[in-house]
Amino acid sequence: MFKKILIANRGEIAIRIMRACRELGIQTVAVYSAADAHAQHVQFADEAILLGDAAPKESYLNVDKLIRAALDSKADAIHPGYGFLSENASFAAAVDSAHLTFIGPSADSIRAMGDKAESKILMKKAGVPTVPGFEGLETFDEFKNAASEIGYPVLVKAAAGGGGKGMRVVNSEAELKEAIETARREALNSFGDEHLLIEKYLAEAHHIEIQVFGDKHGNLVHLFERECSVQRRHQKIIEESPSPLLTPELREQMGQAAIAAARAVNYHNAGTVEFIFDPKTSQYYFLEMNTRLQVEHPVTEAVTGLDLVHWQIRIAAGEKFPFAQSDIHQHGHAIECRVYAEDPFTGFLPSTGKLLQFIEPHGPGIRVDSGFATGDDVTHFYDPLLAKLIVRAENRTVAIQRMQTALQDFIVHGVVTNIDFMRAVLETDDFKQGIISTRWVEKTLESNSGLLDSQQQVPALHSLIAAALADVVFFSGRAQPAVSNETDPFNPWKQTGNYRN
Amino acid sequence: MGEEQVRPRNDMDKNMKTTFGSQTIELNPSGEQYVASVEGKNVIVQVIRAANGRMDLLVDGQRVTAYVSSDMAKRWVTVDGKTSMLTKTSGAKQGVRHDHAGGLIAPMPGQIRSVSVSVGDAVKKGQTLLRMEAMKMEIRIQALKDGVVKSVSVAQGQTVEREQILVEVE
Numbered sequence: 001m002f003k004k005i006l007i008a009n010r011g012e013i014a015i016r017i018m019r020a021c022r023e024l025g026i027q028t029v030a031v032y033s034a035a036d037a038h039a040q041h042v043q044f045a046d047e048a049i050l051l052g053d054a055a056p057k058e059s060y061l062n063v064d065k066l067i068r069a070a071l072d073s074k075a076d077a078i079h080p081g082y083g084f085l086s087e088n089a090s091f092a093a094a095v096d097s098a099h100l101t102f103i104g105p106s107a108d109s110i111r112a113m114g115d116k117a118e119s120k121i122l123m124k125k126a127g128v129p130t131v132p133g134f135e136g137l138e139t140f141d142e143f144k145n146a147a148s149e150i151g152y153p154v155l156v157k158a159a160a161g162g163g164g165k166g167m168r169v170v171n172s173e174a175e176l177k178e179a180i181e182t183a184r185r186e187a188l189n190s191f192g193d194e195h196l197l198i199e200k201y202l203a204e205a206h207h208i209e210i211q212v213f214g215d216k217h218g219n220l221v222h223l224f225e226r227e228c229s230v231q232r233r234h235q236k237i238i239e240e241s242p243s244p245l246l247t248p249e250l251r252e253q254m255g256q257a258a259i260a261a262a263r264a265v266n267y268h269n270a271g272t273v274e275f276i277f278d279p280k281t282s283q284y285y286f287l288e289m290n291t292r293l294q295v296e297h298p299v300t301e302a303v304t305g306l307d308l309v310h311w312q313i314r315i316a317a318g319e320k321f322p323f324a325q326s327d328i329h330q331h332g333h334a335i336e337c338r339v340y341a342e343d344p345f346t347g348f349l350p351s352t353g354k355l356l357q358f359i360e361p362h363g364p365g366i367r368v369d370s371g372f373a374t375g376d377d378v379t380h381f382y383d384p385l386l387a388k389l390i391v392r393a394e395n396r397t398v399a400i401q402r403m404q405t406a407l408q409d410f411i412v413h414g415v416v417t418n419i420d421f422m423r424a425v426l427e428t429d430d431f432k433q434g435i436i437s438t439r440w441v442e443k444t445l446e447s448n449s450g451l452l453d454s455q456q457q458v459p460a461l462h463s464l465i466a467a468a469l470a471d472v473v474f475f476s477g478r479a480q481p482a483v484s485n486e487t488d489p490f491n492p493w494k495q496t497g498n499y500r501n
Numbered sequence: 502m503g504e505e506q507v508r509p510r511n512d513m514d515k516n517m518k519t520t521f522g523s524q525t526i527e528l529n530p531s532g533e534q535y536v537a538s539v540e541g542k543n544v545i546v547q548v549i550r551a552a553n554g555r556m557d558l559l560v561d562g563q564r565v566t567a568y569v570s571s572d573m574a575k576r577w578v579t580v581d582g583k584t585s586m587l588t589k590t591s592g593a594k595q596g597v598r599h600d601h602a603g604g605l606i607a608p609m610p611g612q613i614r615s616v617s618v619s620v621g622d623a624v625k626k627g628q629t630l631l632r633m634e635a636m637k638m639e640i641r642i643q644a645l646k647d648g649v650v651k652s653v654s655v656a657q658g659q660t661v662e663r664e665q666i667l668v669e670v671e
Contacts, residue, residue, distance in 0.1 A: 356570035356577060357554050408582025413554075413570035420584065459521070459578065459585040462560060465537045465546055466567030467576040467587045468519045468526045469558070473551045475571050 001317050002026050002077045002101070006070040007045070009081030010060060011371035012387060013295070014041035017079050020309035029073045031066060033059035035381050040371050047073060054381045060084045063091050067098050077101035077316060079309075083383065086292040089114060103316040105269045105291050112265040113289040117159065119265075123286045126264035128257050131276060131285040133199025135159065143180055144173065146198050155201040156180055158187035158194075166190055169201050200285075204437045206277040207231070208243050208284065210258035211300045213311065214268040215321040222255035223300050223308075224330050226272075227434070230425060232348050232441045238422060239296040240335040241303045244396060244434025245279055254284055261289055270297070270312050279435070295338065295388065298367060302334035302392040333399040334392045337407060337422045339370075341384040341415040344452055350384040351416040353377070358386075361409035365392045365402055378415050386412065396434070400426055424451050521576070521587040531608035532629070532641035545640065605642050605668045607633065607661040615657055618668065622650045630668045633661065644670050 004027040007014045018028040030045030035054035042048045049069040052058035080086035089111040095102040113119050134146040147154045158166030166187030168179035188194040206229040214220035227243035228236040258273035272294050274287040297308045342348045355376050360368040370387030393399035517528045527538040535546045549557040558565045570577040574589040614632040624644045631642050648670040
């Protein structure tokens, strides 16, 4: 087993990994940027090494500095967390070359799944369903024939693309010609490559993913699904397990498909196979494989009772995964809400500032993975994820109620959060029925259905009273309180509970 | 940091008017309580405890927990899981002095329930001098300083107007 692990990440995931290390009796090394000198993950670690400036390429994305930090601190392994370098095959290879252990899959597995076109071909070969479509088409007639074979609506998109650029939804043959021309132009401008592919467009698709886990001895299992369809700006905000849409048969089929996908790239360690799920036909299609630990892994931990980070470390150290597929079960229901410092009223733009209060909820079945505390700065340099709130309950209905209550008890002052927004989403009939598709948030906000209305009301009487009274019991006797976001956000935070009798 | 029973500050001897955006709230100390007036509506507020940005209140008898943070003119307030950001547009203290010349005034219209002192009685700071009822709540009018009762202008059962002088202590 490792004696010391360097965690090449920050925020809640760095702390979550360090916690697992502590439990396993392993020393931890944090790395940090200048902007994170006083961050919680630095505080939590046994030792900490400054990488460089705030910009990620000077710090958390700097392969050379990270390897040097690991060697200098005599760490024997590196855990990449998620994001940053976690799916960077060159980094995994560099870690190996430095005779350190990369806690994750092999560089080859990462590389094979990193190329979307190559991975789609690999998946087809492995018998994993992919979105019906064609690549390598040139003439309009080829596209026309392909589209009618797939069936409208179809999606034409840049082969080299991403991020919605060079992508067009085509509802009928009449729209096809113009869509191809526009998409080609955009693809050429954005990626320097006008090649398009055409595939089935799923308007009401859900995002359902399967957690897989493999050791270096050929054992490979799935840990069931996570439903991740509540998304904004193509990013997940609420995840749950089990999915309200899957039957036991579908769950088993998708689980086996995920194992086949992982086996096709000789996968070991934790990974996630993402599927697009069409609720009308109950068809599922391979989307991509994330070759790392996911943000939403606690949902799986809650329903399976397994500690994924423990097992990531133990598998990386060469242990056998001791559980067969038949040993692993889903118990109860778990939901995760991602608490972001972002403003739903500005299209979910990040909100920065000093956390004047940060009070996490607790109670039966409630878990909070967070990387912040009162007094911390939320900067614009990194992802605005403040915390993940995970609840577990005996069934979905109780889990929703538990989450509502926990969100209500989560107090964040100093930055705008999406807490009230998520409460509003959980309150909708669509969520309660489990029929939210990946475009639901966008469509619901567009149709002005009042999802944000409850947040725009004038402050209630009790809030007004509290605000006025606070000046008397907390803040009086001073011209201005010492705590402020508006004057100097980089001053050390100072408490001013100066009321007296 | 321990919890303490919070009474209105002795130096807060004036009515306090604060405007947040379109809403103005006036706080009038009254014994251990405050009378909060918003748009002609009065409620009685008692601070049960207050520490570290959290206040437990009784508002017209209803228990309310509020979290408040101050950021210059901005107030972050969470009540019942709902976070609002209020901006103080005027915080000038206005209104009449509460203990003008040692006189204690009715913080809001109501009826005198009992009078515990007579002219010439020596009273201690904090001692309840009379009780009045307003909005089905009992308000205790307490001495703001040690002294002697100079006048008692009201009797049990009498209805009083807001800011009417009730008792004078000197």
